[in-house]
Amino acid sequence: MNIKSLLLGSAAALVAVSGARAADAIVAAEPEPVEYVRVCDAFGTGFFYIPGTETCLRIHGYIRYDVRAGEAYERTSFTGDGTYRAHARASIRASTASETELGTLRTYSEFRFNWDTSATTGGYTTGTAPSLNFAWIQLGGLRVGKDETLFTTWTGYAGAVITDGTYGPFDTNLISYTYDGGAFRAGISLEQGDDSNSATAWGIDDYMPHVVAGVGYNAGMVDLSAVLGYDTRDDFGGVARGGWSGKVRADVTVNDQLSVFAMAMYGESTSGYTTWDRTNAAAGEESLSIIAGGSYRASDKLRFNIQGQWMESVAAENLSDGFQVAGNLNYTVVPGFVVTPELYYTDAGDAAGGQFGAMVRFQRSF
16 A cells, blocks of 8 residues: 555545534524514604513603792701702603503503702701602503592693692592593593692592593694592591582693693682692682793793782681792703793782792703
8 A cells, every 4th residue: 555545545534534523513503583672653752662572661751950049949957047949859750552452551650759958947858758659550541540630630730830839639549531532532530639748638538539520622722621529528527628629721822832821720628629728718618719821932942931820718717819920941951951940929918928939940851
């Protein structure tokens, strides 16, 4: 056997062995395809599909910082002197939405974390108590969970000023249903109320919930809404509680720059829905308040807002008229960051006279 034959035989043997080993080789599996987050624009800006589902999710909220000064806002320092009030808040919100055979299924939750100068006279302490402001589920027009009362949300908040007067109430558990027929809308809500603050408590005292009903009509340039709330509480310890309260509101969009509104509120002073009168008046006494205001958009970045409120409250069997007015400039520094300076004046109609206040708000929304 010569050298050439030996080399050829060795090469053939190596090829055969390699082929045999190749037949037994482990082949790596193809990697699973990665499902990247997809934008969901069916429910508005910021939504995306939760991977592996048809549910759309949005994480949003804001960071806010307020500084307030003047007699209408100031707090008492340790030395007994007046000082400004500062307030910081982080709001974290989560919204979900998906389409079902019974309509759109939504959820909404909001947690707020506050760092605020205490209102306690003689103190200058701070607190960080978190709060759950919203936690509701909605299918079609049916909503259940923690929300703000339909008495407040049906007509919307007052104007675009920050210090919007004696308006409310707000927090409650509820079961509500809203019908939206385009131009015409209607809603009804069964509510628990809120007893977290003894000074403004309006929670139910038996198995009968508070009842709120509202109607509205949009005629294009003019939008009209009305709501009636019935506080089902009975007298407690000789103190009158419960009763009815109602509101009627008109919003007028004059043009793309100017909009105005007016709202009249009237109800029994003992009702938890009559928030502009907290005098613990006797049963049968009623109270009236009127709010009006407007907004003017000077440019894409600058908007001017003004609002005034007049109140007729019952105190010691005498009628006491009070009023307050606020105005601000809402300036968008860059998209998502707004600075709002505001001036405020209030007069309770008593011997204390009027009080001025000034504040500025910095807010980054996302």
